[in-house]
Amino acid sequence: MSDHHHHPPDEVMHFVEKQNITIPDFPATGPILDIGGGGEGIIGILKGTQVITIDPHWGELTESAPGPHKVQMNGQRLGFPRETFGTGTSFCTFGYIGDAFHRAVFREIKRVMQSGGTLHFWDISAPAKFKPDKRYFVLPLRVHVRDQTIDTGYGIRWCDHAIDLAYYRDIAEHVGFETIEQASTGHTLFLKLHKR
Template identity: 40%
Template structure:
């Protein structure tokens, strides 16, 4: 069977599954906000999956994480919802792979951050690695948080380019593979805001990835990452637009915002900076 026919049948099956789940969920709308959120997300996804642009693919990723995080609650009312989520996940992964530069799997080992004060966790709404490491000592900010995230950090919805904290409040700030998700034009704003809220002699810890220039028809960068914590191993995939960044680029941002480099290392595509 031609590949195009298979893809078309798979896509039609996905659209039908979305429609069926929505229809069944509508009958349980009064069960709570999680059901309403799932209906809204599926409605949006049903439109986005039709020939999505780069920006729409990124929104699909956000919407998908929202519904995946609430799957356990929803399937109590609509068991079909689990199958819809699985189909969406497979379609999204296949679509992203076709448009992405995928680098080899990397492994990083990370220990709890030593500090006597609080840690500002920039972009802690995904896997929540800093929150897993330092628990209640971490204040995690992001534009959204996965509902399935399980750690003891304080979670606040906040834009890293406009931190709502007083100056000189934190001993440490950390960014674990977050800048790749922030528009390059906003990177300097984040650096300056972090510098403002750190105490004198405060530290800014950055883990991130080198991203090359765009080439051919690839529009996204995908980094499979194994994260080794003291008590667990986390398998994840970090993906973002193919916008160029490097260690040298971040060192330049650091110099422009008042930081000095204390430590740095590079391992294949990933790097670390302590400022």
């Protein structure tokens, strides 16, 4: 889990087995909006200076790899005009946002994306909480991006309901995105979403 996040004691965290995930390159013209691209900066590693990465925590942005344009900004109030970006991304960010704000962030992403634009969305898939003494669901992750392998981990506050592919897809479709591709492997998920 990244440094700006509170590190609770291990006894309140439920760790699952480490997973591997490969982030493939994808076509994109113009600037790419990356939500929560601080920390490991996976999309910045993949797409470099084409990326405008936002994170509410400046410390996270300074830790991430050089290349992308870094802006301290809250995903619920994106400071960009309507229809600025043809491509958006989010890599394992929404678990740090909190489920009460997921709809607002998806709505803001949709607002700043161009019609016909695509959002590439990767995140953790967590079942409904089944261990009452555990407050966090933690996925150790080995990320393969370009020629790099990054060992990290992502944790979310563990809820009484599943935070999974169906959960994120339903919210995205509710705010007006169309799902054009979806995949779930172990405790990771991917959605490719289209703005009509």
